[in-house]
Amino acid sequence: MVKVYTITTCPWCAKVKKYLKSKNVAFEELNIETDDAARDECYRISGDLTVPITTVNGKDYVLSFDKEKLDAMLGL
């Protein structure tokens, strides 16, 4: 399952979500502003608290709305 770590007011998070939807990629959104467990997870993955972070395996991730990197990671 693709996971997208977000915060509430983040235009780049919205772009990633919209892009994934447009490609019919199912994903789970985790808001690190309101969900402490998700915040810890996000920090463990990227070593920072920046969003959006998109990951498939919880190890490799793409920071920000970077179409090329997202395509490569998700095989789009």
Add this chain to the structure above:
Amino acid sequence: MMGVYDFKVQDIRGVEHELSEYKGKVLIIVNTASKCGFTPQYKELQELYLKYKERGLVILGFPSNQFAEQEPGTNDEVQKFCRLNYGVTFPLFAKGDVRGETAQPLFQYLTAQKGFQGFDETHPVAKPLMESLKKNFPEYLPGDSIKWNFTKFLINREGAVVARFEPTTTPLAMEGEVLKLL
């Protein structure tokens, strides 16, 4: 008479706090940008906070989306991600209005205590900020209301509002005034 400590505010999780929690501290109350672009004042506020929090400084940030752009004239660096809580560790409160009829009572009080005295014309952002206000928000110009993001109010340990700094005064330029109260 109402004072700063009589106000209640909500944090970003919706939990209510009384400002009397901060009695005896030196406070900087600031309306911040709610978007996540290039906002150097966040960085300087955080610097100031880390430097003086042991001595009793607390910064209280109130994000607002009442202003279209965050920093007119400084669009040279655009990052395409957001940092949780804008990378600051001082308290941030719920997003809300800071000017006009819908302004949070705290900001109505603060602007009544310390009115608008003009921008610091020597700051590079003063001119583009004034131009942007004239063009986009002419109704924001008259009166004592908050003019833009990062208007800062300095509160002494007794709760008195001692100074107001416009967006054209950077947080680090306030250091001397802060030190006088610590």
